[in-house]
Structure formats: C-alpha cells, structure tokens
Amino acid sequence: MADGSGVTSPGGAERLAAVCTHLEEIRADLRSGPSEEVDLLERVLAAARDGGDIAGMISVLHAALQAGGDPLGLDGYTDHSGAIRSLRPAGISSARAELVYLCPEGRCARYWWPQATAPVPHCAISGSILRRERL
Numbered sequence: 001m002a003d004g005s006g007v008t009s010p011g012g013a014e015r016l017a018a019v020c021t022h023l024e025e026i027r028a029d030l031r032s033g034p035s036e037e038v039d040l041l042e043r044v045l046a047a048a049r050d051g052g053d054i055a056g057m058i059s060v061l062h063a064a065l066q067a068g069g070d071p072l073g074l075d076g077y078t079d080h081s082g083a084i085r086s087l088r089p090a091g092i093s094s095a096r097a098e099l100v101y102l103c104p105e106g107r108c109a110r111y112w113w114p115q116a117t118a119p120v121p122h123c124a125i126s127g128s129i130l131r132r133e134r135l
C-alpha cells in the first residue's frame with residue numbers, strides 16, 4: 001500500500017462529491033478495470049441515498065479505481081470538483097458568486113456554478129436537480 005496521503009475526511013464528502021460529479025467517468029473507469037466493480041458504484045450511491053455510512057465503501061471504490069490503473073483513484077476526481085470549503089474565499093469574484101448550486105441532499109460536497117448554456121445537473125445520489133443557494 002503506497003497510500004501516504006493521510007486522508008482526514010472521515011465522512012468522505014469530498015470523495016462522494018467526486019462520485020456525484022464524475023459518475024459517468026468513474027463508471028467507465030470501473031468498467032475498463034480488471035474487476036467487475038461497476039456494481040460497487042451503485043452500492044455506494046444506494047448507501048448514500050439511505051443516509052448510511054458511506055466512508056468505508058468510498059474507500060473500497062477508491063481502491064478499486066486504483067487497482068484499475070488510476071493511481072489517484074477518487075482523489076484524481078476531487079481535484080477537479082474542488083471542495084465546499086473553497087467555496088467562499090475572500091477574493092472570489094462577486095459577479096459569479098451570487099448563486100451556486102449544491103447537492104440537494106447535502107450528502108456530498110459537490111457544487112456547481114451556474115452556466116448560461118448548461119442545464120443544471122442532477123445529483124447522482126438523490127437523482128434530483130441541484131439545489132440553488134445564495135452565497
């Protein structure tokens with residue numbers, strides 16, 4: 001095990017956000033991997049829907065991605081999706097910080113900035129459209 005990253009996010013909210021945001025990519029990743037772990041992704045989503053403890057399953061999913069040849073696993077996706085705590089930095093441009101869309105269930109740390117040409121995405125966990133929030 002070469003995982004020296006010192007994971008400190010027990011709820012896995014950021015990794016769950018990666019799942020929520022990049023569901024299709026992660027699914028494709030799992031499909032192309034050596035194991036039949038596509039099912040695992042569905043189990044993670046189901047557990048998240050139920051409000052269960054997903055931290056353990058998220059870790060398994062993370063490991064499965066790594067086993068599939070992606071050394072960063074889920075953390076490779078979290079880099080792109082960012083984290084909720086970076087949502088309100090002091091210097092953020094107010095022009096685009098007025099509205100943000102968040103995970104409707106609050107289960108994951110996903111957020112999405114409104115884009116004129118793009119429809120509001122759905123949460124992969126609840127299946128509902130992201131919740132609009134004022135900053």
Ligand SMILES: [Zn+2]
Pocket residue numbers: 017020103104107108110123124125126
């Ligand atoms: Zn979500």
